Amino acid sequence: MNSFYSKWLGGKHGAIELAILAAFIFVVMPLWLDIFRLNMVGKYLTYAFAAVGLVMVWGYGGILSLGQGVFFGIGGYCMAMFLKLEASDPVSTAHQTTPGIPDFMDWNQVTHLPLFWEPFHSLTFTLIAVVVAPLVMAYIIGAAMFKRRVGGVYFSIITQAIAAILTILVVGQQGMTGGINGITDLKTLHGWNINSDAAKYALYYVNGALLIGVIMLCKFVLSSKLGRLLLAMRDKEDRVRFSGYDVANFKIFTFCLGAVISAIGGAMFTLQVGFMSPSFVGIVPSIEMVIFAAIGGRMSLVGAVYGTLLVNYGKTVFSESFPSLWLFFMGAMFIVVVMFFPKGLSGLYDTYLKVWLGHLVTKFGKSGLPEKLNPIKTELQNGK
């Protein structure tokens, strides 16, 4: 129990952080918002998976992946293919030229189901594919790049190009992928209507639980020896290599972990929003995911969730009332965060709020000294 406490939750401080996040997701949001808005928050929380993945890959691994949307998309498309096949049973598609295939295939004169769609009739296969497909892809990219010691901006550009390729491919192969519109009109999961309010509530909670679970998993990884090696690598890669570690393998592992986490988010996105389209795969969404993590704090798993919610809240507010200002705001956010707050929200919290809270606690004399030392302790942990 004790090792669970320190490893999976990250000690007392980590446990409090997680508890606040869980209360926020599971209690505050559902009580405060109606189902339409709650569903939207659920959608944003699926992006938070990608942001959490980026905290691992970019914050701790030091690898800036500009192709996180690729993995988000793979997860989302796997789930969408299953749901689409279920929605296009021969009875409800009887009016088509070829009944039993998805409607967009029929519109594009495709007369039989492409081979790679066949296994997605099975839910078990789909769930496995959501995890394994991004894993394989990330392994191939990671192994090819990291084994040859490609890193830094080269890696970023290549992942960005991969995001571009995937978008062009999905848009271009309209008959097999639904093209620019994506895969739409998803109705049921094993006969369970995913568009009903009850299902939306249920999916929201499943999504939140998965997110908390993923964060705990990441905390576990970081508290292990691997986590410490990652930090060491980020700061002085050569020294770790000369100590006899195979640096590439650790990087591949982190990259794969980040990819799988994003893919889970993608699958949950499809379930909650009811469609998947290439506009969540390409260059722009991928780099937006980076800003989610950057705003939250690139070294903070929990911060990434708040960062995602905040940016998307801003996007919703701005694009509802001043659509033309949104790009200015977004652009300014990139510049300001990078130049002035490289540690994001969690950095602000650590330097100001926590110190202030520490003072407050000392003043009321509850548990003076240890609390006051906390900020210093975390800074030490952050490797300062």
Add this chain to the structure above:
Amino acid sequence: MGGYSLSDLWSILVMQGFSGLSLFSVLLLMALGLAIIFGQMGVINMAHGEFMTIGAYTIYFFSKITEKYFPGLMPFYFVVAIIAAFSIAFLIGYLVEYVLIRHLYKRPLDTLLATWGLSLIMQQIFRSMFGAREVSATLPNWLMGSWKPTPDIDIPLNGLFVMAMSIVVTLVVVLFLYRSNWGLKVRATTQNRIMAGAVGINTRKIDRITFATGCGIAGIAGACFTTIASTGPTSGSLYIVDTFLVVVFGGSASLFGTVASAFTIAQAQSILTFFMTNAMGKVVTLLAIIIILMMRPEGLFTSKVRK
């Protein structure tokens, strides 16, 4: 392939090859600026495409002014406008380096994000200034029409102009880099920044001028771009991924590599585009580049650089 005769195929090859050459010219002009900046400073400028758009809008602006107030000068405005495109992009680049980039030299990944933010802001500025719709400049007469060496082959003059421009600009850049005092300092800074500083080169100043020059060349690329396509607020960002791949594929800090890789990528893309769909041609080209880069991460040609 059944319906084509041998001479048809030849004409197709020539014309597709030529359209590849115009793509090559635009890519080369874009990539030259980026390659100088990336090679010397290791900075990734995501807003490079927007500097190209600045050049394109400058030409549009000049063409509208000339058409309205000085219609007699139409044949000549283009020359002035190209110089203006370079100067404006140069000045804005200088400013951007001073305000933004120089604070981030130690953090190349962060530069990438900051310049992406910059590109978003610039796109929105274009949109509010010139509208969201694509515009095209009124070209002088000598840029219109085409050259027909044989009845089947039809080569547009504006394409020839773009090619000529890219050759001239490349030659000027090479000349400056290898024959001028500034070029000597730039090459010294690229090869070994610390030693260059130690022998009295003001590397900060060199950085600023190099960055601004790279942006200015992007402005010229934009000027050429207007002659073959219309300009919208996001035109530049459509080329940015291709341009990066050109630079990385060619090998950083190698001008010859940049030229060779721009040529390869543009030709491959335009010839494949003819035989497959537009999208597939591009996918196959990009995939091939990435696979080659995975096997040879340092790019086609490398020059020795001390890191």
